[in-house]
Amino acid sequence: xxxxxxxxxxxxxxxxxxxxxxxxxxxxxxxxxxxxxxxxxxxxxxxxxxxxxxxxxxxxxxxxxxxxxxxxxxxxxxxxxxxxxxxxxxxxxxxxxxxxxxxxxxxxxxxxxxxxxxxxxxxxxxxxxxxxxxxxxxxxxxxxxxxxxxxxxxxxxxxxxxxxxxxxxxxxxxxxxxxxxxxxxxxxxxxxxxxxxxxxxxxxxxxxxxxxxxx
Numbered sequence: 001x002x003x004x005x006x007x008x009x010x011x012x013x014x015x016x017x018x019x020x021x022x023x024x025x026x027x028x029x030x031x032x033x034x035x036x037x038x039x040x041x042x043x044x045x046x047x048x049x050x051x052x053x054x055x056x057x058x059x060x061x062x063x064x065x066x067x068x069x070x071x072x073x074x075x076x077x078x079x080x081x082x083x084x085x086x087x088x089x090x091x092x093x094x095x096x097x098x099x100x101x102x103x104x105x106x107x108x109x110x111x112x113x114x115x116x117x118x119x120x121x122x123x124x125x126x127x128x129x130x131x132x133x134x135x136x137x138x139x140x141x142x143x144x145x146x147x148x149x150x151x152x153x154x155x156x157x158x159x160x161x162x163x164x165x166x167x168x169x170x171x172x173x174x175x176x177x178x179x180x181x182x183x184x185x186x187x188x189x190x191x192x193x194x195x196x197x198x199x200x201x202x203x204x205x206x207x208x209x210x211x212x213x214x215x
Contacts, residue, residue, distance in 0.1 A: 026159055027166040028052075032152060033212050039146035042113070046106045047124065048143070051160035053100050053209050055168075055182040057089070058157040060097075062132045067119025069107065072202055073098050076183070080132055093183035098201040100209035164208070171211060173204045181205070 001009055028036065033052055037045050050056045059079035068075045073096045079086055088094040099107070111117055116129060126133040139156070147155050161182070168178045179185065181201050 028163045030212055035150050039150050044143050046110050049103050051157055052164055053103050053205055054097050055164035058135045062124055064123040066117050066121050095183050098205050100205040102209050177201050177204050
């Protein structure tokens, strides 16, 4: 249509029938989140917490370098997409993701174990340290087996990110805060003219973590 080869877009006639089966958007309960964390080792648990507590996309997690980690947040300026380093998914995706206190502690623990912590080094490198670890390999070899053993085989990164939103909603966290934490749109006016202070997002993720890791 842009090149004037078509006068009408035939895709505009497509629609989803009401009778079509829709995949249920599953989320984990607080108890299932706790169970998930108990069966994972430090690296895999840290990655999972970044998805559940910080609401990060897997491509954002695996594209992290040590230089993009701050004392309280991560600068999301790139992602891994189909094995390549790419720009963030949308303009809203380029953001500062707030980290909770426990998550920061586990990042520090992982940093102590890491061989290369230079600013440009990957936080989660592959065996060839010049590349980040591949999401599918990590999930298949190190995360899925543990989750299957405790009946959480249906969990994936999308479920973890959706769980972040669901639990934040249960905690009555301001939807605008959640939207900015995830890099999502909420409303054009809010996204263009309203900005949430980093301090408030930090309080929100700490509230979420505290509800799960209660003693």
